[in-house]
Amino acid sequence: MTSAQDIKQRFGIIGSSPELDRAISKAIRVAPTDISVMVSGESGTGKEVIPKIIHQMSARKHGPYIAVNCGAIPEGTIDSELFGHEKGSFTGATASRKGYFEVADGGTIFLDEVGELPLATQVRLLRVLETGEFIKVGSSKTQKTEVRIVAATNVNMQTAIQKNQFREDLFYRLNTVQVNLPPLRDRKDDIHLIFRKFAMDFAEKYHMPSVRLDEDAVKLISAYRWPGNIRQLRNVTEQLSVVEERRMIDAITLKNYLPNNEEKTLPVLYDDGKTASNDYTEREILYKVLFDMKKDISDLKKLTQNLTKGELNFDEENEKRIDEIYSEYDDVNQNQAILLPSPSSEQTEQTRTIQAQEIKPQESLSLQDKEIEMIKNALEKHRGKRKGAAAELGISERTLYRKIKQYDL
Numbered sequence: 302m303t304s305a306q307d308i309k310q311r312f313g314i315i316g317s318s319p320e321l322d323r324a325i326s327k328a329i330r331v332a333p334t335d336i337s338v339m340v341s342g343e344s345g346t347g348k349e350v351i352p353k354i355i356h357q358m359s360a361r362k363h364g365p366y367i368a369v370n371c372g373a374i375p376e377g378t379i380d381s382e383l384f385g386h387e388k389g390s391f392t393g394a395t396a397s398r399k400g401y402f403e404v405a406d407g408g409t410i411f412l413d414e415v416g417e418l419p420l421a422t423q424v425r426l427l428r429v430l431e432t433g434e435f436i437k438v439g440s441s442k443t444q445k446t447e448v449r450i451v452a453a454t455n456v457n458m459q460t461a462i463q464k465n466q467f468r469e470d471l472f473y474r475l476n477t478v479q480v481n482l483p484p485l486r487d488r489k490d491d492i493h494l495i496f497r498k499f500a501m502d503f504a505e506k507y508h509m510p511s512v513r514l515d516e517d518a519v520k521l522i523s524a525y526r527w528p529g530n531i532r533q534l535r536n537v538t539e540q541l542s543v544v545e546e547r548r549m550i551d552a553i554t555l556k557n558y559l560p561n562n563e564e565k566t567l568p569v570l571y572d573d574g575k576t577a578s579n580d581y582t583e584r585e586i587l588y589k590v591l592f593d594m595k596k597d598i599s600d601l602k603k604l605t606q607n608l609t610k611g612e613l614n615f616d617e618e619n620e621k622r623i624d625e626i627y628s629e630y631d632d633v634n635q636n637q638a639i640l641l642p643s644p645s646s647e648q649t650e651q652t653r654t655i656q657a658q659e660i661k662p663q664e665s666l667s668l669q670d671k672e673i674e675m676i677k678n679a680l681e682k683h684r685g686k687r688k689g690a691a692a693e694l695g696i697s698e699r700t701l702y703r704k705i706k707q708y709d710l
């Protein structure tokens with residue numbers, strides 16, 4: 302019986318982690334059968350090699366092998382791609398066309414990103430799995446196909462089923478045997494070996510000496526999480542091979558090619574149940590509160606200026622809007638006061654300095670004072686004539702007279 306080591310040599314697979322050997326051994330065992338296989342794993346883990354192993358180790362190895370990326374085919378044409386179509390079945394169908402299931406008859410078809418299939422196509426696929434039958438688009442004739450299906454996905458299928466994005470019955474038909482490929486971060490001992498293989502490949506491709514890593518760089522590359530897995534490692538190796546003049550790569554140089562995915566991106570106002578000890582974070586909170594206060598005051602001043610210029614009528618609706626601004630202002634500051642940590646004496650002094658610099662209210666924000674000021678301006682503009690002043694303010698002459706008496710103007 303063929304061993305996992307023989308398969309790795311034959312298909313150019315690098316690594317000796319137990320999880321990888323387990324996945325290859327399972328693929329070897331299921332290959333002689335015709336049962337459906339689901340290959341799972343993160344994006345970039347090399348899932349496409351498992352269907353090739355299964356096909357080459359099966360009795361179908363002399364039959365056709367077709368790999369289909371389900372996520373790359375538009376929803377409107379995927380049924381035609383998979384099952385074919387008849388001439389005139391839709392606009393642009395100028396001739397009959399065979400689908401992948403008809404072409405792959407007697408062989409193996411690999412459905413990559415099977416979780417991206419539309420629900421209507423999933424129903425057709427389920428029928429192929431259950432009966433081996435399919436119908437071309439635009440046809441009423443049932444055709445038979447004898448094909449081995451291997452599917453792959455990097456999404457959580459149980460979550461997709463719960464969201465009604467994938468049929469549960471189809472999942473269990475595809476998932477008769479599951480082969481899971483481990484992410485690169487779980488194969489730390491293999492990372493440097495894979496890097497060296499890629500480095501030699503690119504040295505041959507670009508006719509240059511192979512890049513190497515010093516001891517610190519090896520530690521760095523092994524400790525990195527590699528969210529893009531093997532695909533990302535290959536990309537980084539190619540960049541180093543082409544861009545760097547020095548063939549010995551140190552950790553500092555390597556770090557420039559590794560995106561920092563370890564940084565936390567928590568919101569500033571984050572309460573983890575502990576007293577904040579980072580002064581910089583507390584200053585950020587204080588700055589945010591002060592800037593919000595400044596924005597609220599600016600909005601209120603703009604509204605009152607528009608009222609003064611006569612661009613808005615000082616009626617009940619605008620009075621209500623001003624009250625809403627004040628209410629929102631109070632609510633925001635109350636909520637922020639709850640979230641703010643107790644500042645130290647040094648931070649309190651800093652806050653006073655910031656307030657003195659950022660918020661310099663040189664005029665009263667009292668609504669009564671503003672109303673008196675607007676009435677005075679209107680009367681002055683119309684030389685004491687109440688009728689013109691009332692029209693300017695957007696209120697009745699009687700209301701203006703009452704306010705003049707009220708404010709003793």
